[in-house]
Amino acid sequence: QKEVEQNSGPLSVPEGAIASLNCTYSDRGSQSFFWYRQYSGKSPELIMSIYSNGDKEDGRFTAQLNKASQYVSLLIRDSQPSDSATYLCAVNRGNNAGNMLTFGGGTRLMVKP
Amino acid sequence: DAGVTQSPTHLIKTRGQQVTLRCSPKSGHDTVSWYQQALGQGPQFIFQYYEEEERQRGNFPDRFSGHQFPNYSSELNVNALLLGDSALYLCASRPSGANVLTFGAGSRLTVL
Numbered sequence A: 001q002k003e004v005e006q007n008s009g010p011l012s013v014p015e016g017a018i019a020s021l022n023c024t025y026s027d028r029g030s031q032s033f034f035w036y037r038q039y040s041g042k043s044p045e046l047i048m049s050i051y052s053n054g055d056k057e058d059g060r061f062t063a064q065l066n067k068a069s070q071y072v073s074l075l076i077r078d079s080q081p082s083d084s085a086t087y088l089c090a091v092n093r094g095n096n097a098g099n100m101l102t103f104g105g106g107t108r109l110m111v112k113p
Numbered sequence B: 001d002a003g004v005t006q007s008p009t010h011l012i013k014t015r016g017q018q019v020t021l022r023c024s025p026k027s028g029h030d031t032v033s034w035y036q037q038a039l040g041q042g043p044q045f046i047f048q049y050y051e052e053e054e055r056q057r058g059n060f061p062d063r064f065s066g067h068q069f070p071n072y073s074s075e076l077n078v079n080a081l082l083l084g085d086s087a088l089y090l091c092a093s094r095p096s097g098a099n100v101l102t103f104g105a106g107s108r109l110t111v112l
Helices: none
Strands: A011-014 A019-025 A032-038 A045-050 A054-058 A061-066 A071-076 A085-092 A107-112 B005-007 B010-013 B019-024 B031-037 B044-050 B053-057 B064-068 B074-078 B087-094 B107-111
Touching (some): A011 A019, A019 A085, A019 A107, A032 A061, A032 A071, A045 A061, A045 A071, A071 A085, B005 B087, B019 B107, B031 B074, B074 B087
Parallel strands (some): A011 A107, B010 B107
Antiparallel strands (some): A032 A045, A032 A085, A061 A071, B031 B044, B031 B087, B044 B053, B064 B074
């Protein structure tokens, strides 16, 4: 079992729809959870971080964390073609993101006009 | 304000050779991490440097080594290159005590 698992996709959604990206992790000691966006050929860019169970909203993005189920998700509302990218889920055991991050393989999102 | 800068951006080596990749952290950042990202996969943690010492290491062989200089810049060295070392090598930096990593654009290594 991989430490952090994501569906590789591609996940295809029409413009204006809600995109739902999911991630499960195996280490119950994980405390910090991150979503990164990576455009093709570019470096990862942090979108959201979440540390507590529940929802965290930032603009069109909502991260959801359920530690009991070892599940973290990212919702993108009003999806735009510019959201088309690979979304990477990352976790670490400490509250400090500078400690080792374990990434999932990423989910490729395609938003069609 | 320059972000994290890496060099070279692309390079091609042959099996058995050695390579050195360089990273300058973002201004104000003193902690540098290196990640390897194979095509179609997520980044994998190699190691992290702070105060010129390796503080954490991922599951990579000793062929992978690094260094941090007094100005916080860092090098990643890979010896005895294998075909499987072909990947995008990402450098990330942060201020100590902060929890946001800033990634550089990466160095794409191709081993033939």
